Amino acid sequence: MAFLTAAISSGQVTFLISFLWSLIAWLYAEFLHSLRGSPQLEGSDTVDEESHDPKLQKPLQPHEDDGAAAAANGAAAGGAEDPNDGAKPDGDVLSSSGGSGGLGGMLDSMARSGLVSCLLLRPRALVQQRLVLRQVVEFGALMAWYFVADRTTLVPHGDKSYSRDVFVFLFAALTAVAVGTSLRAFKIPLLLNRPQTEEWKGWMQVLFLLYHYFEAREVYNAIRIFIAAYVWMTGFGNFSYYYKTGDFCIGRFVQMLWRLNFLVFFACVVLRNSYMLYYICPMHTIFTVFVYGALAIAPQLNNHHGWLLVKILLCAAFIFVTWDIKPVFYVLWSPLKFLLGYSDPRNPTDDVLHEWYFRSGLDRYIWVYGMLCALMHPKASSLLKRIDDLPALRRHTVRALVLAACGVAGYVYYITIYVRPKYEYNQVHPYTSWIPITLWIIVRNMTPGLRTFSLRLYGWLGCITLETYISQFHIWMKTDVPDGQPRSLLVLLPGYPLLNFAAVTALYVLVSHRLFDLTNSLKSVAVPHSNNGLLLRNLIMMAAGGTLLWCAVSALYSTTSRLWS
Numbered sequence: 001m002a003f004l005t006a007a008i009s010s011g012q013v014t015f016l017i018s019f020l021w022s023l024i025a026w027l028y029a030e031f032l033h034s035l036r037g038s039p040q041l042e043g044s045d046t047v048d049e050e051s052h053d054p055k056l057q058k059p060l061q062p063h064e065d066d067g068a069a070a071a072a073n074g075a076a077a078g079g080a081e082d083p084n085d086g087a088k089p090d091g092d093v094l095s096s097s098g099g100s101g102g103l104g105g106m107l108d109s110m111a112r113s114g115l116v117s118c119l120l121l122r123p124r125a126l127v128q129q130r131l132v133l134r135q136v137v138e139f140g141a142l143m144a145w146y147f148v149a150d151r152t153t154l155v156p157h158g159d160k161s162y163s164r165d166v167f168v169f170l171f172a173a174l175t176a177v178a179v180g181t182s183l184r185a186f187k188i189p190l191l192l193n194r195p196q197t198e199e200w201k202g203w204m205q206v207l208f209l210l211y212h213y214f215e216a217r218e219v220y221n222a223i224r225i226f227i228a229a230y231v232w233m234t235g236f237g238n239f240s241y242y243y244k245t246g247d248f249c250i251g252r253f254v255q256m257l258w259r260l261n262f263l264v265f266f267a268c269v270v271l272r273n274s275y276m277l278y279y280i281c282p283m284h285t286i287f288t289v290f291v292y293g294a295l296a297i298a299p300q301l302n303n304h305h306g307w308l309l310v311k312i313l314l315c316a317a318f319i320f321v322t323w324d325i326k327p328v329f330y331v332l333w334s335p336l337k338f339l340l341g342y343s344d345p346r347n348p349t350d351d352v353l354h355e356w357y358f359r360s361g362l363d364r365y366i367w368v369y370g371m372l373c374a375l376m377h378p379k380a381s382s383l384l385k386r387i388d389d390l391p392a393l394r395r396h397t398v399r400a401l402v403l404a405a406c407g408v409a410g411y412v413y414y415i416t417i418y419v420r421p422k423y424e425y426n427q428v429h430p431y432t433s434w435i436p437i438t439l440w441i442i443v444r445n446m447t448p449g450l451r452t453f454s455l456r457l458y459g460w461l462g463c464i465t466l467e468t469y470i471s472q473f474h475i476w477m478k479t480d481v482p483d484g485q486p487r488s489l490l491v492l493l494p495g496y497p498l499l500n501f502a503a504v505t506a507l508y509v510l511v512s513h514r515l516f517d518l519t520n521s522l523k524s525v526a527v528p529h530s531n532n533g534l535l536l537r538n539l540i541m542m543a544a545g546g547t548l549l550w551c552a553v554s555a556l557y558s559t560t561s562r563l564w565s
């Protein structure tokens with residue numbers, strides 16, 4: 001077809017079939033729902049829970065509970081190509097995974113799952129899963145928008161152009177709005193509290209995105225530092241969590257992997273892209289796994305400060321051996337070439353692991369430093385507290401001295417490291433990115449007032465960074481071809497670059513936010529937090545269902561193409 005910019009893959013057809021199936025199931029469910037209460041509907045008496053209706057929700061009976069879980073199952077199945085199963089209330093799960101059943105029990109539980117019931121269009125299951133089906137359909141529709149916006153000529157594209165004036169103006173205007181409308185106080189002046197790190201992520205993300213949109217090459221080095229700061233937060237946040245809670249629960253860990261990779265998986269399928277096009281995702285995934293590993297292996301050592309320090313040093317040594325010695329890196333990662341390989345179609349390379357080596361290498365140590373900072377967090381907090389408690393004159397003097405020291409350090413860093421040209425800068429980035437990050441943390445947290453206040457607008461944007469990161473390629477800018485870099489801009493209002501920017505950005509942020517919500521709600525449907533038997537069953541169902549459908553489509557595809565030729 002003339003408006004497509006590339007051939008269609010069997011993965012895309014698989015997605016389309018799943019999407020159409022879930023669309024039919026959902027429409028049928030809405031239809032059944034509208035008949036609710038009419039006596040001829042099979043099982044209608046049992047299906048009267050509706051989450052918006054508190055009156056109906058109260059007298060929840062056991063089997064209704066069951067149904068809600070089933071709904072979850074159906075949902076995932078539809079939108080994506082992955083069939084998946086719901087997060088059932090534990091009661092149901094126990095009966096299926098425990099006991100004498102074993103494999104038989106698991107198969108039985110699969111047969112009774114919401115996914116299978118919805119596949120078979122069982123009316124009762126459909127009505128119960130209606131809201132989940134709706135989410136699946138919405139997710140599928142947003143993925144279809146990705147495709148239409150990026151891979152067809154239906155939406156025109158425009159060229160990027162950079163003006164420092166516009167770039168800085170947009171950031172300044174947004175910050176002014178954030179200060180004017182969204183300044184919030186956190187209850188306790190905690191060092192690096194959650195709202196503050198979210199705000200930090202948010203404003204960095206805005207600059208990162210504007211850098212891409214306007215191709216603001218002059219801020220390249222700053223953007224590298226921002227990416228490092230995200231990876232630092234991965235080390236810091238995850239270490240703090242495991243250190244404080246000691247919760248190595250598999251369900252939660254899988255939920256985190258889902259959160260990081262659900263959207264990117266579908267973006268890859270729908271747009272025929274490599275995972276590495278979105279390098280932030282594999283990078284955060286792998287470093288998250290490393291932090292988990294560092295603390296989950298020999299967890300009894302986590303109670304001793306000294307042993308934790310040893311673990312952190314071992315992480316640094318591990319990175320040194322597996323990244324700094326390049327042949328080791330290539331040997332270790334070449335089995336995963338199919339997943340981590342990347343070659344820009346407009347600038348092809350034979351060394352498909354280079355992109356992974358380069359991207360992950362830039363920030364290979366900073367997550368370790370993040371763990372170290374998390375370990376030192378209590379000490380740093382009490383130090384800040386001691387400064388806060390000093391008599392006024394000494395307090396001001398100490399703060400002024402600290403700030404002056406930071407200023408000097410920042411200036412020296414700036415003139416010796418930051419100003420280097422791109423390639424030279426990248427050479428030293430892995431060993432120096434901790435400097436601006438540390439300086440920023442100190443300055444941002446110097447007084448209780450600074451620690452307490454944060455800008456909620458940036459915090460809000462900071463929560464959806466993953467979605468805005470992935471979406472920018474396709475529904476804000478355009479890549480046009482599989483694995484292409486986003487070289488051009490999406491145009492809805494030709495001839496008005498700034499108005500177009502405003503309109504496209506509004507739509508893009510809205511869609512990103514919906515994708516964030518949908519990722520989370522489908523996550524709770526598909527990945528049970530605390531039932532490993534059910535988790536295993538769901539993962540098997542999703543993987544097996546998706547693979548089976550994909551194989552069937554591929555077989556059909558090759559047969560038809562043979563017939564054509």
Ligand SMILES: *[C@@H]1O[C@H](CO)[C@@H](O)[C@H](O)[C@H]1NC(C)=O
Pocket residue numbers: 233234235237238241256259260284285288
């Ligand atoms: C761990 O890191 C990942 C990736 O940055 C993040 O999504 C997740 O929220 C982190 N977990 C915690 C507990 O901070």
